[in-house]
Amino acid sequence: MSRSHEGGNEVTSVDVVIVGAGFAGLSAAERLSSMGASVLVLEGRDRVGGRSFSGEVAGIEVDLGATWVSGRHAAIRDLAARVGCTTTRQAATGRNVLWMGGWRRIYEGTTPSVSPVGMIDMARVQAALEKLVDGINVDAVWESPNAAALDAISFGEWLDQNRALPNTRALMTVVSKVQWGCSPGDVSLLHVLRYIRAAGGIDHMLGIDGGQQDRITETTQEIARRLAARLGDRVLVDTPVRRITQDENGVTVFSGSATFRARYALVTAAPAHLADITFEPALPVSEDGLATTWRMGALSKALIAYHKPFWRVHGFSGEAVTDTGPAFMTVDVSPADGGLGVLMAHCDPRGFDGSTPEIRRSRVVQQLVDLFGPQASTPVDYVDHCWGTETFAPGGPSPAATPRATMSHARTLTEPLGRIEWAGAETAGEWAGCMNGAVLSGQGAAERVAGRLRLQEGALA
Incomplete structure (x- = not known):
């Protein structure tokens, strides 16, 4: 220098x-x-x-951005080990909660069980999606079979074409919000397929034993x-x-x-x-177009702390999926020492980010009461982060590439x-x-x- x-x-x-x-x-x-x-x-x-950012709730550091690592994420795990960071296994024991269409249901496993018909439809749509994923070339997605046709429609349009039932579509909307920070109609199908293939498939991307296997203890x-x-x-x-x-x-x-x-x-x-x-x-136009067509998605997170993880006493995992209110998914991220209970809520920024901190807290806590009972009404602390409102480099967790944007611009992502x-x-x-x-x-x-x-x-x- x-x-x-x-x-x-x-x-x-x-x-x-x-x-x-x-x-x-x-x-x-x-x-x-x-x-x-x-x-x-x-x-x-x-x-x-x-997009990794730590906050504090009830005196402990928590992740307000990127959180989980898979057992197959060798590069980040090696880096973490070299700098002296450790991992904590993601809690996954117990029953999960599904609140959809005005009904509260209990289920176990990765995929919410809505009804026998709903389960069949979800499996059908997932199988069709995985079939397309299998043909994706993650290193040169534009060379994948039928790439132009897959990029010409949104993920939402594909769900329509495949006649996904309302509950299936609602669950795929949750996936889209978590992964790309947008609704299915706002992101290219080809872009979605590329990310799913890159993550090792839907089950690995979403499953506790896959993409959400461990957290970094120190954040x-x-x-x-x-x-x-x-x-x-x-x-x-x-x-x-x-x-x-x-x-x-x-x-x-x-x-x-x-x-x-x-x-x-x-x-x-x-x-x-x-x-x-x-x-x-x-x-050049091909590079410049990335800035306008690969817009960042938007996702907010809230962390809610309790004296203890009371949901476990009642046999719940702390995981919930819902189609009402700002928090559409919750996960148990309590520390491993058996003390505080901490829930992480993924929040839709629409109708959330523009509210005051007090209103955001009130709405999230009320949702947790609906999902897990009256003990959720008395948290000891609360913190949230609205990624879309950052003054520098706003948005997250990933780009939500619009239809046709991948074929037009993805090739330039790595070309010097x-x-x-x-x-x-x-x-x-x-x-x-x-x-x-x-x-x-x-x-x-x-x-x-x-x-x-x-x-x-x-x-x-």
């Missing part, structure tokens, strides 16, 4: 400037640094972790914090990138009054947030643009959209940049 002065401004020079201090950016920085490259990570937020953001601490002054927060220019010798990255010069830039921002950066030369490389959970093939995919994408991009540096200088070992 070196510093110079150009036109009165201090310019910091490194081999690679990385935009974004989420898991992709931090993993790339770690890998490049280990190979001898000088790097700087520029993060616009006042924290690291991206997922703590992994990012510890990795950033290892990188030290190579990570700068409160440094939003506003402009990136490039020429035949390198790139110049501008953030307010700060200027950074590098041989290469690695951008890990979500596609929608590329609109916040001015590129010179301008992005001159001296700019791309990474992030959205650019991953396998495990796209999750922390594991973000880590893998960052490490892969680091290898590509290192290869280009070797060609240029022959200097990296």
Whole structure:
């Protein structure tokens, strides 16, 4: 790393400037640094972790963003172990609650049991969806069989074409809200199929023994914090990138009054947030379209703490699915020490984010009373986070690509643009959209940049 002065401004020079201090950016920085490259990570937020964000309820840290890891998520689990973080098995024992169509039902297992006819219909629709998933090429989704036709309709239109019964559609709506932060009618079928295939199938994506197997005991953001601490002054927060220019010798990255010069830039921002950066030369249409058609979904989370997990005493798991009120799904995320009981509620931002904190709390608690009984009316603490209202890089958990957007723009997710490389959970093939995919994408991009540096200088070992 070196510093110079150009036109009165201090310019910091490194081999690679990385935009974004989420898991992709931090993993790339770690890998490049280990190979001898000088790097700087520029993060616009006042924290690291991206869509992993910790909060506090009743004195314990909890996840307000990305939460679970699968047993097959080797990259994020390895990273967590290397920085000293541990895992806690997701609680899954007991009966689940389904409140749908005005009726409260109890069920066990991953798929809610609405009725014999409903179970048959859900199995039929899921089988049809899995058949399409099996043909998806996650590394080049545009080359999948009938890709253009699959991308021309929304997930909701496909459910209509397959005559999904109301309860089946309601349950698929819950899946869509959790995974893409939108309703089925707002996201491309091809995009949905790509993410399901990347996650190892529907059962693995949704099941406790699959995608929701474990939580990071110290919270997922703590992994990012510890990795950033290892990188030290190579990570700068409160440094939003506003402009990136490039020429035949390198790139110049501008953030307010700060200027950074590098041989290469690695951008890990979500596609929608590329609109916040001015590129010179301008992005081609195929790249620029990502910002408008791969919009971030919206999802809010609430954490509600009780003196103890009272639902377990009554044989309930704490998991519930409902089609009424702001909280459409709940999960037991109580600490493993047997003390506090903590429920996590996934909340639909419509009619939730715009309310005051007091109203949001009141509505969520009342819903928990309906689902789990009067003991839910007396929480000891409450916290929530509305991702769509963040002032910097709003939205989550994943992009909700509109129909036809995948065929038009997905190819550009990983193609370098001159001296700019791309990474992030959205650019991953396998495990796209999750922390594991973000880590893998960052490490892969680091290898590509290192290869280009070797060609240029022959200097990296």
